[in-house]
Amino acid sequence: METLTEHRPVSGLVVYGFLRLVRVSQARQDALVASLTEYCRSHELQLSGVFTDRDASAGPASAAFTGLLYVLALPDVYGVIAPAMSHLGPKAIAAERGRWIEAVGSRLLLVRKPRTAHHSISRSGPVRRRHPGTTRVLDAES
Template sequence: MDDELITERRPVAFPQVFGYLRHVTGGLSRHAALVDCLTEYCRQHELTLCGVFADREATVAVRSPAFVGLLDALELPDIYGAVVPALSHLGPKRVAADRKRQITATDARLLVVRSTRPLTAPARFRRESPGLQHQGGT
């Protein structure tokens, strides 16, 4: 397979990513919907989703078990980045900022899935947002 250019215009062969979710409400169906969101995003952007780490605790610790697992996975060779459904999955602002710093310190990219269509807004009020947003990294 030829190396494909990815958004920052550098060759990356087989870009592998790991997902991270934080959700404390909803059951298995909510979890499945979030994983499906990450899976579809990766399919559309020709990324390989290698696994998904999930926190379900109401309290937010910067170094939760699932987040530490994500950081460990990002240290594996040839890992391109981490993907989250929205920045809110990283936690409240203070925690999210620290987590973003930890992710980019691994030289991984932080990819954020954004909804392209609000659920409640009529079509004439919808704004299309980019499907891919890079946070940090080189």
């Protein structure tokens, strides 16, 4: 009889980080890498590297993102982790990059979930309505 999974060594899922850092201080860069590292540690993920896009004028196929796509094609790679969706670039580029990540069979994990707030007017004034948006792929309990 085999032992339960909890009694066998299981390695973490392999992920790669992606940061968009245009005119960012070294302290800010270190803090963002630390946030990715901590998220991976707390969710039992193995952060195998971080790709950094520093060119604000780069399109969706920047050198850093192209490199990321190559490693996502490696066996046993689970996905990409970013601090927020904005690290994939402006909205149109981020959406395209998100589709490319999914197309290679990987997951996109975000440390911070996107904020979605919609405003409407009522008789008593503006009311902020929150609608469920995209959430983290992994909850804090996982």
